Amino acid sequence: MNKDEPQPEADSANVDLIRSRLNNFMLQQQPFLKPHYKLKDLAEDLQMPLHQLSAFLNKRLGMHFTDYLNQFRIKYCEDLIKNEKPGKINMKDLVAKCGFHNRNTFTTAFKKFTGKTPSDYVRNRLYM
Template identity: 25%
Template sequence: MDWTMIAIGLTLLGIALIWYTKYRPKVGKEVNVVDDEEDLRVIYNKTIDLISNEKYYLNKSLKLSDLAAELSYNERQVSRSINRFSNGNFNKFINSFRIEYSKELLTGGQFDHYTIEAIAEECGFSNKVSFYNAFKSDTGMSPTQFRALKQSS
């Protein structure tokens, strides 16, 4: 047998192994995919309830996987429900709760002595830049401008 035939045989064996690894049925990793609009709505409503009632949005390190585990759904289902029924992805969704809470703190009076950075931290943002960008995207003005406008009213 010549070395060329051995090399061709090993190459074909390698290609077959790669193909099998990529396309074989996944045992034990089946994901129950929810495509039904009604089921996704149920997941979304449970997500809203959990985030609102438990104030999950205040957790700076909140991840989609944490939320999905708490809701007993997989990440894909929770993500699809958020994408379908909110105005954006997971981060934008969580930030919308944080922004609403920050508006309360910026205008509530008892937090007037807090800096903008302290308000951002209190609302679950991990840094000032993320807070400013999310706030301005949501309201069209900076937190400082918002606070000044509300205090002058």
């Protein structure tokens, strides 16, 4: 084995550290609620090289930055829907509160992560 090659244990520990830092930051700071939040912003916030963060998301987590961000947005949105009184949910407000630019992007992301449109999700919630 070449001594310059990274050791699997060290690589695994580094992956776990990055994953933990990233997840903690996303949950505590909630940058996903900012509509114009970019990969560059996250890299700066984490004080991590942009290329390293991008490679981590793509190779280790298997998703692009937009999908990574949107999964947090949709989870946040689901929580808002669950905690709102039936009949009081305004889709336009939900789009803005969850960090999306527009309703089309919101609907596409919502369906990707939940399998339902936001309207269907809300309607199904009423009958639970």
